[in-house]
Amino acid sequence: MSDERLPLGYSNDLIFELEKAFYDERGKGARFRTTTVGQRYFRARCLPRLASSEIGEILGTVAGALKSDGIAADVSWVDEERLLRIRVEGCVHRAVEENMLASGVEPFTCIPANLMVLALEEKLDRPVELAEIKLEEGACALLLVVFDKRPTLG
Amino acid sequence: MSEMFSLAQATLKVIQDRRSIREYTDEPVSDQDLDMILEAARQAPSGENAQPWRYVIVKDPETRKKMGAIAGGGSGRRFTAEFVTKKMQERFTGLQDEAKKRAAFEKLTSGQVSTFLADAPIDIVVCGKKDVWDLPYDTSAAIENMLLMVTALGLGACWVIAPCIDIRDEQRIKILLGLPEELKAVSIISVGHPTRPHKPRPRLPIHELVFRERWGEAYYKDPA
Numbered sequence: 001m002s003d004e005r006l007p008l009g010y011s012n013d014l015i016f017e018l019e020k021a022f023y024d025e026r027g028k029g030a031r032f033r034t035t036t037v038g039q040r041y042f043r044a045r046c047l048p049r050l051a052s053s054e055i056g057e058i059l060g061t062v063a064g065a066l067k068s069d070g071i072a073a074d075v076s077w078v079d080e081e082r083l084l085r086i087r088v089e090g091c092v093h094r095a096v097e098e099n100m101l102a103s104g105v106e107p108f109t110c111i112p113a114n115l116m117v118l119a120l121e122e123k124l125d126r127p128v129e130l131a132e133i134k135l136e137e138g139a140c141a142l143l144l145v146v147f148d149k150r151p152t153l154g
Numbered sequence: 155m156s157e158m159f160s161l162a163q164a165t166l167k168v169i170q171d172r173r174s175i176r177e178y179t180d181e182p183v184s185d186q187d188l189d190m191i192l193e194a195a196r197q198a199p200s201g202e203n204a205q206p207w208r209y210v211i212v213k214d215p216e217t218r219k220k221m222g223a224i225a226g227g228g229s230g231r232r233f234t235a236e237f238v239t240k241k242m243q244e245r246f247t248g249l250q251d252e253a254k255k256r257a258a259f260e261k262l263t264s265g266q267v268s269t270f271l272a273d274a275p276i277d278i279v280v281c282g283k284k285d286v287w288d289l290p291y292d293t294s295a296a297i298e299n300m301l302l303m304v305t306a307l308g309l310g311a312c313w314v315i316a317p318c319i320d321i322r323d324e325q326r327i328k329i330l331l332g333l334p335e336e337l338k339a340v341s342i343i344s345v346g347h348p349t350r351p352h353k354p355r356p357r358l359p360i361h362e363l364v365f366r367e368r369w370g371e372a373y374y375k376d377p378a
Contacts, residue, residue: 032232032320083238127227131235145234 008092016099023105031108035130038114045069046119053123055079055146059086062119066112075112084144087136088112097135107133113142120146168306173354175310176270178346183276187307191278191345194303198296201288207296210279210331215272217330221279221342222272224326225317230265232320237263268316274344279327281337293340300343310348315341 023030045065050058056079063075066088073090088110097107110133117128124146132143159167188211195207212218236242237259249255261267271277280297282289297313304311318324318339327339364373 029319034321036321127231129231129235132239143239145231145238147231147234 009095012093012095012099015093016096019096019100019109020103020105023100023108028108034109035114036118037109038111039118041111042115042118046115047122050119050123055084055120055124058119058123059084059116062112062115066115072112082146082148084116084142084146086113086116086142086144087139088142089139091140094135094140097133097140101135107135110140110142112140113144116142117144120144168302170354172301172305173310173348173352174312175346175348175352176312176344177349178270178274178310178344179349181275181347183309183345183347187309188276188345190307191300191303194299195296198292198299200292200295202286204283204286204288204292206283206286206289207293208281208283208337210281210333212277212279212331213275218274218277219272220330221277221317221327222269224323224330225271225314225342226265226267226269228265228320228323229268229316230263233262233265233267268314270312271314271317271342271344273346274312275346276344278343278345279331280340280343281333282340284336284338289338290340297341297343304345309345310352311343311345313341313343317342 019030019034022033026033046062049061049065052058052061056077059075059077063072066072066075071092072088075086075088077084077086091112093111097110100107110130113130113133117130120126120128126149127147129145129147130142131145132141134141134143192209195209196205198207200206212221233242236245242259242262246255246258249258278300280293282293286292301311301313316323317327318341324339327333327342328337331339333339361372361374361376365371366373
């Protein structure tokens, strides 16, 4: 089965079932064990393109990869100093989050969000936390917190 | 005058006296006490008797400082995320004292709540072998055994998950301590002499916790 022929519904159902099984095992703590999911894609498709250390350009680079690879139709954001409000429209994984909600579980993993967190942490060397994933009409609203500095490790 | 307890009474008293201690004196923990704590851990139940637990005893101040920083950073991220989404405020609606509430928010969102790993005389890093079925259960049982022995010895300890809960922080701990891939860093137990006695934390009443034969019918009929 080639990449092109793999049905999206099949892939998303598998992701949903894996996430749900993990949530059933780990509860709300599952969220913190999936913070790096997407890192192989990040290293292959985003990291080589990341040149700038400016937040807008970092997010723009990740958004460009997501759009050119057909993962999301559009990504926009509002920078409120420590808070980043991000809208992801037309995400191919939207059905996963909808299935989670239908199962009574608040969505806890978002691949586009993880990619942006990985990119920001890589280029800014600042900790970033995904605080919220909200499903809105036609888009997912993400809230990221960007911290001032990494804890000093000596 | 010392009190007399049956074995069952003494066991329950140790269980009831356990506290999460986050402030320690400078007095070191003796090797004899540490041996007792580790022996208690070694005797924990284990599925298939796999005994997946392994421990790294950290006394070096610089390493403790780094572990405290990782723990504090992780807690700060998570609690700040809870705060900015207003979930923390919902969680604390029962606390009427605004000054206490602000202090709690500050302690949580700053990560200070978990940085005390740097100040404990000993940090026991609990690791688990991944090639077993019951890693989280076995290591948790071992940790509880340690906490009870700590209490019985008159010491204080805290079970700290903060530096291990997020896979990013766990990776930092693993690099810091040179842990191999086949081990999971489960938790860190800080141990020392408490600076002061601590009151018990509230527990849910037993009648809310137990059901008869199947879910829904209370086991204890009388809430009192």
